[in-house]
Amino acid sequence: MKRLVIILIAGFVFTLCLSAYKTIQALAHPIRYESIIEINAERFSIPSYLIASVINVESSYNETAISSKDALGLMQVKLDTAQYISDLYNLGETIQENDLLTAEKNIEYGCRYLKYLINKFENTFTALIAYNAGETRVMVWLKDENFSTDGKSIYNIPYKETKNYIEKIKKNMKFYEKIYK
Secondary structure, eight states, X not given: OXXXXXXXXXXHHHHHHXXXXXXXXXXXXXXXXXXXXXXXXXXXXXXXXXXXXHHHHHHTTOTTOBOTTOEETTTTEEHHHHHHHHHHTTOOOOOOHHHHTSHHHHHHHHHHHHHXXXXXXXXXXXXXXXXXXXXXXXXXXXXXXXXXXXXSOOSSOSOHXXXXXXXXXXXXXXXXXXXXX
């Protein structure tokens, strides 16, 4: 009888811990703007879980986030970057700050820019490094054997902030991949 009570208590405690863990995971990995993410994932051939990961790491799903470097919204897109992408693809749009503080426009331009980087670097993680550190810096790093051996991927990220960014993206991707698959 004592064993049964111990087993029941242990099972109850385990269930509580599991529930708490799931709650903490849900708080750490919110899921919002799913339809906008799905539309842009399909439109730009970027996995939904990758977009969700970038949003979580960049802004923690804060639609009106503004960084100290003037990056805006969910995917932390700079105004000049969005305008560059609009001009590059002849979209005929003049992008305003308020545009990038809306989920629809921010996720669209964040995905447009990310897709541009993926196409340019032909490596998703190199593109993500460029998304954080800037494509000019990444092009320099790719030419330096201290950071890249093949000129396509970076094995040694010299910026601690960018290194931490990529680690966070990878952790988030594991979580969101389970949800989106």
